[in-house]
Amino acid sequence: MMSFCHNVINISCEKSSWSNDVRASLYSLMVLIILTTVVGNLIVIISILHFKELHTPTNWLIYSMATVDFLLGCLVMPYSMVRSVEHCWYFGEVFCKIHTSTDIMLSSASIFHLSFISIDRYYAVCDPLRYKTKINILVIFVMIFIGWSIPALFAFGMIFLKLNFKGTEEMYYKYVHCIGGCSVFLSKTSGVLAFMTSFYIPGLIMLCVYCRIYFIAEGQARSIDANQKLQIGLEEKTRISQSRERKAAKTLGIVVGVFLTCWCPFFVCTVMDPFLDYTIPPTLNDALVWFGYLNSTFNPMVYAFFYPWFRRALRMILFGKICQKDSSRCKLFLESNP
Template identity: 50%
Template sequence: MNFSQSGISGSTQFCYESTLGSCPKITFPIIARVPLYLFLGAAITVTVCGNLLVIISIAHFKQLHTPTHFLLLSLAAADFLLGGFVMPPSMIRLVENCWYFGDLFCKVHTSTDITIETASLWHMLFISIDRYYAVCHPFRYRNKITVFVTVNMIFISWTLAAVSGFGLIFLELNTQGMEDSYDHFDCVGGCFVVQNAASAIITSLLFFYIPGFVMICIYLKIFLVARKHARSIRDTALARQTAEEKKNTTSLKREIKAAKTLGITMGVFLVCWLPIVICFNVDPFINNSTPPILLDVVVWFAYLNSAFNPFIYALFYNWFRKAFRVIIFGKIFQNDSSNIQLLTN
């Protein structure tokens, strides 16, 4: 997101020494460059491999072919794309303090970054709606949240995200009215994201604050209903329940646990992305003078959210741990492995 000249002490040079109008750069000492590459490279590897495991698990095992898991699959695909496409050039830009991939790829990279961020948030919103019906209206859930409805949710998420991400950058809506001040950032070897005040406020409201507030309200409702159900289950003597009642109780417990897990996922997402959203909201009102090193830190803090999600699944989902063992030990290549039961009835 922020493509700036981060600074540690070092000799001032230019991204392209022989090119007029080249961006200045500050060369990191080798003692800083190596740890940075190692840390950021490890973050990229974890993001790509962790989310690839989620994608393979949900795509391969038939028991996971449900609306909720399809939404998780698409969310993991977004995180996978972020780790495989967005983060590597961002790592080079951060450590080398220059953008060496050209203006067109700068726009594509920036647009993709915004698209994935927006798509992830919309996925979180639709997942919260899915969990709302599963916990609060369990008898209407199968009729309301079908595979067809889920596919439409995924399509809407990616379409709105792509239109907003690529439209904002390629139509230059983020810099309208800033032509004079933007010249300060226009140099060869730079790839900067600058927004005018209107763009910063509108985009953050529509694609972060409002959806985030709606999600928080939905999960508060879910947890209130879940607590009520938990009391009801506790007050009921399970020994006297019929087999069908016990099955419904087990199913309800699983749905509540899934809602709690996805609520944690949503909370981590909002916490990781809130600093960068605040920075980009404030920056236009202080003449885009936020310290570059601060912007670099909040950008990568947001990126790391994509690495956290597989760990959350591994911590709270038995099906993911079972799928992980099947994949790692090569059992996925055995006949009929797609029918392995990962969820208990």
């Protein structure tokens, strides 16, 4: 039997017809994603705040990104979970706008931070002698400010000024709008703008930076191998340098791969839907949103736990050693790292 989100059937959104078993499975899966996102990013936040050795410009950028992803897990995902499973919005129209704006803002801010971190790693690997002068704490704070402010202005401006369906108001209110729902409707113009701002431009930056680092790392590795016999005195130094560059290239490769895998399907569907007369099923779009959320779940694993000093910080946090006196001064770097 068909059920609705609101008492007035002819203007109400249709409620989910899934069985209780399907609902329970979906809730369990989404709760697991939310908890993993929140806990993983919280550990990164605590690590960087607590350990003085991690108070570096690069790590403040990672800290800011972890904060974005943590807030996404706390403030956005739980309400999105109810909406995705029930196909209804129970929290009011005003909060729908706030939630939608916050969702777009935090998702975009997370992507912006990824692109800024790739730029930071580019200078660390490709121009190490001038890295500290080019990427200082002021530059990092500018990156953080841009990473938060532009997504906030874009998201809240678009939703609260109703720019997302400007020019298609008649179609939206006649065929799409219903009471008890909370979905993002984008016109052709706003869909392309969202695609360019939140995905294409930062994604292109990440891809270009990764390719640049990869080719530089490979070129230097071949150069080191070719001259290894002539540079016996510098063997250890060149070995560390080669390992560092390959590690940076590998890390950024994983980052780009995870980013594209998680967000590409959603943004391609988002930009194509208006040109296909909105024929993409809402259920598919909802599933792709959660696939995009997984990027925030994986970020702490890729960026933090990939490095041994963060794993040491994790062990200290889990075993309660951070409560000991002077634990903030513990040495986490056991070797020279970029």
